[in-house]
Amino acid sequence: MFLYGTMNKKCLYSTSYLSTPYLKLDQNNQHRLNIKSLSNQWSTNDINDYINGRTKIFPHDAVRIIETLLKRSLQNRIKLVKNKCYFLNTESTKVEDDYEKQYGFKQRHGFIQALNLSSQKLTLNIQTKLTTFYSDIPLLEFIHKQIGHDQMVHSQKRYNFCYIDYL
Structure with a gap:
Protein backbone atom coordinates (compact mmCIF):
# COMPACT_ATOMS: atom_id res chain seq x y z
CA MET A 1 0.00 0.00 0.00
CA PRO A 59 -5.67 15.09 -15.89
CA HIS A 60 -5.80 17.41 -12.85
CA ASP A 61 -5.12 14.69 -10.28
CA ALA A 62 -2.18 13.25 -12.21
CA VAL A 63 -0.45 16.64 -12.41
CA ARG A 64 -1.14 17.42 -8.75
CA ILE A 65 0.15 14.05 -7.53
CA ILE A 66 3.36 14.34 -9.56
CA GLU A 67 3.92 17.88 -8.27
CA THR A 68 3.37 16.67 -4.70
CA LEU A 69 5.80 13.80 -5.19
CA LEU A 70 8.45 16.23 -6.45
CA LYS A 71 8.03 18.41 -3.34
CA ARG A 72 8.00 15.42 -1.01
CA SER A 73 11.23 14.11 -2.52
CA LEU A 74 12.87 17.20 -0.98
CA GLN A 75 11.06 16.84 2.35
CA ASN A 76 14.15 16.27 4.51
CA ARG A 77 16.01 19.22 2.92
CA ILE A 78 13.34 21.96 2.91
CA LYS A 79 10.91 23.74 5.20
CA LEU A 80 7.57 24.60 3.61
CA VAL A 81 6.06 27.98 4.54
CA LYS A 82 2.82 28.87 2.70
CA ASN A 83 3.80 26.91 -0.43
CA LYS A 84 7.30 28.43 -0.45
CA CYS A 85 10.19 26.02 0.09
CA TYR A 86 13.25 27.11 2.08
CA PHE A 87 16.43 25.05 2.33
CA LEU A 88 17.24 23.77 5.81
CA ASN A 89 20.88 22.91 5.21
CA THR A 90 21.99 26.39 4.15
CA GLU A 91 22.99 28.98 6.70
CA SER A 92 20.90 32.11 6.75
CA THR A 93 22.79 35.26 5.89
CA LYS A 94 22.53 38.44 7.89
CA VAL A 95 21.14 41.39 6.01
CA GLU A 96 23.76 44.05 5.28
CA ASP A 97 21.46 47.07 5.40
CA ASP A 98 22.03 49.01 8.66
CA TYR A 99 18.32 49.37 9.46
CA GLU A 100 17.66 45.68 8.96
CA LYS A 101 20.86 44.67 10.76
CA GLN A 102 19.75 46.73 13.78
CA TYR A 103 16.50 44.76 14.01
CA GLY A 104 18.07 41.34 13.53
CA PHE A 105 16.80 40.29 10.11
CA LYS A 106 18.21 37.24 8.32
CA GLN A 107 17.73 36.08 4.75
CA ARG A 108 17.01 32.56 3.47
CA HIS A 109 17.15 31.23 -0.06
CA GLY A 110 14.15 29.29 -1.29
CA PHE A 111 11.86 28.61 -4.21
CA ILE A 112 8.27 28.19 -5.37
CA GLN A 113 7.57 25.17 -7.55
CA ALA A 114 4.67 24.69 -9.96
CA LEU A 115 4.03 21.86 -12.40
CA ASN A 116 1.99 22.88 -15.44
CA LEU A 117 0.51 20.83 -18.25
CA SER A 118 -0.25 22.48 -21.56
CA SER A 119 -1.52 20.88 -24.73
CA GLN A 120 2.12 20.54 -25.86
CA LYS A 121 4.17 19.50 -22.83
CA LEU A 122 4.57 19.15 -19.09
CA THR A 123 6.66 21.98 -17.60
CA LEU A 124 8.16 22.50 -14.17
CA ASN A 125 8.42 26.17 -13.20
CA ILE A 126 10.73 27.09 -10.36
CA GLN A 127 10.87 30.65 -9.06
CA THR A 128 13.79 31.29 -6.73
CA LYS A 129 13.30 33.54 -3.71
CA LEU A 130 15.42 35.41 -1.23
CA THR A 131 13.21 36.15 1.74
CA THR A 132 13.96 38.19 4.85
CA PHE A 133 12.92 36.80 8.24
CA TYR A 134 13.23 38.05 11.79
CA SER A 135 15.96 36.30 13.75
CA ASP A 136 14.99 33.78 16.40
CA ILE A 137 15.24 36.00 19.49
CA PRO A 138 13.28 36.21 22.78
CA LEU A 139 9.99 38.10 22.51
CA LEU A 140 10.88 40.88 24.97
CA GLU A 141 14.17 41.55 23.18
CA PHE A 142 12.29 41.70 19.86
CA ILE A 143 9.73 44.17 21.28
CA HIS A 144 12.47 46.42 22.66
CA LYS A 145 14.26 46.46 19.31
CA GLN A 146 11.02 47.36 17.53
CA ILE A 147 10.16 50.27 19.82
CA GLY A 148 13.65 51.74 19.60
CA HIS A 149 15.38 50.55 22.77
CA ASP A 150 18.77 48.96 22.33
CA GLN A 151 18.88 47.02 25.61
CA MET A 152 16.65 44.93 27.82
CA VAL A 153 14.80 46.62 30.68
CA HIS A 154 16.49 45.99 34.02
CA SER A 155 14.44 44.73 36.96
CA GLN A 156 14.28 48.19 38.61
CA LYS A 157 12.90 49.79 35.45
CA ARG A 158 10.53 46.88 34.83
CA TYR A 159 8.83 47.68 38.16
CA ASN A 160 7.80 51.11 36.84
CA PHE A 161 6.08 49.58 33.80
CA CYS A 162 3.68 47.59 35.99
CA TYR A 163 1.59 50.62 36.96
CA ILE A 164 -1.15 51.88 34.67
CA ASP A 165 -3.02 55.06 35.52
CA TYR A 166 -6.74 55.02 34.83
CA LEU A 167 -8.59 58.27 34.24
Whole structure:
Protein backbone atom coordinates (compact mmCIF):
# COMPACT_ATOMS: atom_id res chain seq x y z
CA MET A 1 0.00 0.00 0.00
CA PHE A 2 1.23 3.48 -0.89
CA LEU A 3 -0.15 6.15 1.43
CA TYR A 4 0.89 9.70 0.88
CA GLY A 5 -0.13 13.09 2.25
CA THR A 6 0.38 16.34 0.38
CA MET A 7 2.57 19.21 1.56
CA ASN A 8 -0.44 21.40 2.32
CA LYS A 9 -2.01 18.53 4.31
CA LYS A 10 -5.31 18.76 2.44
CA CYS A 11 -5.10 15.57 0.36
CA LEU A 12 -4.15 11.97 1.06
CA TYR A 13 -3.34 9.55 -1.75
CA SER A 14 -3.36 5.76 -1.48
CA THR A 15 -2.88 2.92 -3.95
CA SER A 16 -5.25 0.66 -2.05
CA TYR A 17 -8.78 0.85 -0.66
CA LEU A 18 -9.22 2.91 2.51
CA SER A 19 -12.31 2.25 4.57
CA THR A 20 -14.08 5.20 6.17
CA PRO A 21 -12.74 5.50 9.72
CA TYR A 22 -14.73 6.39 12.80
CA LEU A 23 -13.95 9.95 13.82
CA LYS A 24 -14.65 11.47 17.18
CA LEU A 25 -15.62 15.13 16.78
CA ASP A 26 -14.57 17.71 19.33
CA GLN A 27 -17.03 20.15 20.90
CA ASN A 28 -16.79 22.50 17.91
CA ASN A 29 -17.12 19.69 15.33
CA GLN A 30 -13.79 20.69 13.80
CA HIS A 31 -12.59 17.26 12.60
CA ARG A 32 -13.63 15.91 9.23
CA LEU A 33 -12.32 13.22 6.90
CA ASN A 34 -13.85 12.47 3.52
CA ILE A 35 -12.62 9.43 1.60
CA LYS A 36 -13.49 9.16 -2.08
CA SER A 37 -13.20 5.51 -3.01
CA LEU A 38 -11.33 4.93 -6.27
CA SER A 39 -11.91 8.48 -7.40
CA ASN A 40 -10.04 9.67 -10.46
CA GLN A 41 -7.74 6.72 -10.96
CA TRP A 42 -4.99 7.77 -13.32
CA SER A 43 -1.71 6.81 -14.88
CA THR A 44 1.05 8.66 -16.68
CA ASN A 45 -0.63 7.52 -19.91
CA ASP A 46 -3.40 10.03 -19.12
CA ILE A 47 -0.83 12.84 -19.35
CA ASN A 48 0.60 11.45 -22.60
CA ASP A 49 -2.91 11.07 -24.08
CA TYR A 50 -3.71 14.70 -23.23
CA ILE A 51 -0.42 15.98 -24.70
CA ASN A 52 -0.85 13.91 -27.88
CA GLY A 53 -4.47 15.04 -28.33
CA ARG A 54 -6.07 11.61 -27.81
CA THR A 55 -8.24 13.03 -25.03
CA LYS A 56 -9.57 16.46 -24.10
CA ILE A 57 -9.97 15.57 -20.42
CA PHE A 58 -7.36 17.47 -18.41
CA PRO A 59 -5.67 15.09 -15.89
CA HIS A 60 -5.80 17.41 -12.85
CA ASP A 61 -5.12 14.69 -10.28
CA ALA A 62 -2.18 13.25 -12.21
CA VAL A 63 -0.45 16.64 -12.41
CA ARG A 64 -1.14 17.42 -8.75
CA ILE A 65 0.15 14.05 -7.53
CA ILE A 66 3.36 14.34 -9.56
CA GLU A 67 3.92 17.88 -8.27
CA THR A 68 3.37 16.67 -4.70
CA LEU A 69 5.80 13.80 -5.19
CA LEU A 70 8.45 16.23 -6.45
CA LYS A 71 8.03 18.41 -3.34
CA ARG A 72 8.00 15.42 -1.01
CA SER A 73 11.23 14.11 -2.52
CA LEU A 74 12.87 17.20 -0.98
CA GLN A 75 11.06 16.84 2.35
CA ASN A 76 14.15 16.27 4.51
CA ARG A 77 16.01 19.22 2.92
CA ILE A 78 13.34 21.96 2.91
CA LYS A 79 10.91 23.74 5.20
CA LEU A 80 7.57 24.60 3.61
CA VAL A 81 6.06 27.98 4.54
CA LYS A 82 2.82 28.87 2.70
CA ASN A 83 3.80 26.91 -0.43
CA LYS A 84 7.30 28.43 -0.45
CA CYS A 85 10.19 26.02 0.09
CA TYR A 86 13.25 27.11 2.08
CA PHE A 87 16.43 25.05 2.33
CA LEU A 88 17.24 23.77 5.81
CA ASN A 89 20.88 22.91 5.21
CA THR A 90 21.99 26.39 4.15
CA GLU A 91 22.99 28.98 6.70
CA SER A 92 20.90 32.11 6.75
CA THR A 93 22.79 35.26 5.89
CA LYS A 94 22.53 38.44 7.89
CA VAL A 95 21.14 41.39 6.01
CA GLU A 96 23.76 44.05 5.28
CA ASP A 97 21.46 47.07 5.40
CA ASP A 98 22.03 49.01 8.66
CA TYR A 99 18.32 49.37 9.46
CA GLU A 100 17.66 45.68 8.96
CA LYS A 101 20.86 44.67 10.76
CA GLN A 102 19.75 46.73 13.78
CA TYR A 103 16.50 44.76 14.01
CA GLY A 104 18.07 41.34 13.53
CA PHE A 105 16.80 40.29 10.11
CA LYS A 106 18.21 37.24 8.32
CA GLN A 107 17.73 36.08 4.75
CA ARG A 108 17.01 32.56 3.47
CA HIS A 109 17.15 31.23 -0.06
CA GLY A 110 14.15 29.29 -1.29
CA PHE A 111 11.86 28.61 -4.21
CA ILE A 112 8.27 28.19 -5.37
CA GLN A 113 7.57 25.17 -7.55
CA ALA A 114 4.67 24.69 -9.96
CA LEU A 115 4.03 21.86 -12.40
CA ASN A 116 1.99 22.88 -15.44
CA LEU A 117 0.51 20.83 -18.25
CA SER A 118 -0.25 22.48 -21.56
CA SER A 119 -1.52 20.88 -24.73
CA GLN A 120 2.12 20.54 -25.86
CA LYS A 121 4.17 19.50 -22.83
CA LEU A 122 4.57 19.15 -19.09
CA THR A 123 6.66 21.98 -17.60
CA LEU A 124 8.16 22.50 -14.17
CA ASN A 125 8.42 26.17 -13.20
CA ILE A 126 10.73 27.09 -10.36
CA GLN A 127 10.87 30.65 -9.06
CA THR A 128 13.79 31.29 -6.73
CA LYS A 129 13.30 33.54 -3.71
CA LEU A 130 15.42 35.41 -1.23
CA THR A 131 13.21 36.15 1.74
CA THR A 132 13.96 38.19 4.85
CA PHE A 133 12.92 36.80 8.24
CA TYR A 134 13.23 38.05 11.79
CA SER A 135 15.96 36.30 13.75
CA ASP A 136 14.99 33.78 16.40
CA ILE A 137 15.24 36.00 19.49
CA PRO A 138 13.28 36.21 22.78
CA LEU A 139 9.99 38.10 22.51
CA LEU A 140 10.88 40.88 24.97
CA GLU A 141 14.17 41.55 23.18
CA PHE A 142 12.29 41.70 19.86
CA ILE A 143 9.73 44.17 21.28
CA HIS A 144 12.47 46.42 22.66
CA LYS A 145 14.26 46.46 19.31
CA GLN A 146 11.02 47.36 17.53
CA ILE A 147 10.16 50.27 19.82
CA GLY A 148 13.65 51.74 19.60
CA HIS A 149 15.38 50.55 22.77
CA ASP A 150 18.77 48.96 22.33
CA GLN A 151 18.88 47.02 25.61
CA MET A 152 16.65 44.93 27.82
CA VAL A 153 14.80 46.62 30.68
CA HIS A 154 16.49 45.99 34.02
CA SER A 155 14.44 44.73 36.96
CA GLN A 156 14.28 48.19 38.61
CA LYS A 157 12.90 49.79 35.45
CA ARG A 158 10.53 46.88 34.83
CA TYR A 159 8.83 47.68 38.16
CA ASN A 160 7.80 51.11 36.84
CA PHE A 161 6.08 49.58 33.80
CA CYS A 162 3.68 47.59 35.99
CA TYR A 163 1.59 50.62 36.96
CA ILE A 164 -1.15 51.88 34.67
CA ASP A 165 -3.02 55.06 35.52
CA TYR A 166 -6.74 55.02 34.83
CA LEU A 167 -8.59 58.27 34.24
